[in-house]
Amino acid sequence: MHETDALAKTNRINMLFDFYETLLTEKQQTFLKYYFHDDYSLGEIAAEFDISRQAVYEHVKRAEAVLESCESKLQLLxxxxxxxxxxxxxxxxxxxxxxxxxxxxxxxxxxxxxxxxxxxxx
CATH class of the missing domain: 4.10.810 (Virus Scaffolding Protein; Chain A)
Structure with missing residues (x-):
């Protein structure tokens, strides 16, 4: 992914998070904050929570999908x-x-x- 695309994605996810945060599980909220807002790597988050990098990735991807689904229905952003x-x-x-x-x-x-x-x- 190009650096500009990555920044645009991060900005979009952060904006969607502002609108739909409460619709995510607590774990999804935490991992998205770490990954997109605080710029932690998947490995750093995995080490912090003593889980696999793959598990963190799956939580982040699932949370992104929930945010995008909410936006497609509600169009708040x-x-x-x-x-x-x-x-x-x-x-x-x-x-x-x-x-x-x-x-x-x-x-x-x-x-x-x-x-x-x-x-x-x-």
């Missing part, structure tokens, strides 16, 4: 990424409105609200 793209467009539009400072401020406030950074809408 895809929806999050789409929302981020729309928020970026909203930010860009707000920055382009130079002459109407009230509208610019309102667009920025909407973007903040959608990100959960602002108070309630008026």
């Amino acid at each position: 895809a929806k999050h990424e789409a929302a981020e793209r729309w928020l970026a467009k909203l930010d860009q539009m707000a920055e382009r409105i130079a002459g109407d400072s009230d509208m610019r401020a309102e667009l920025l406030a909407i973007a903040q609200g959608l990100r959960g950074e602002g108070g309630s809408a008026t």
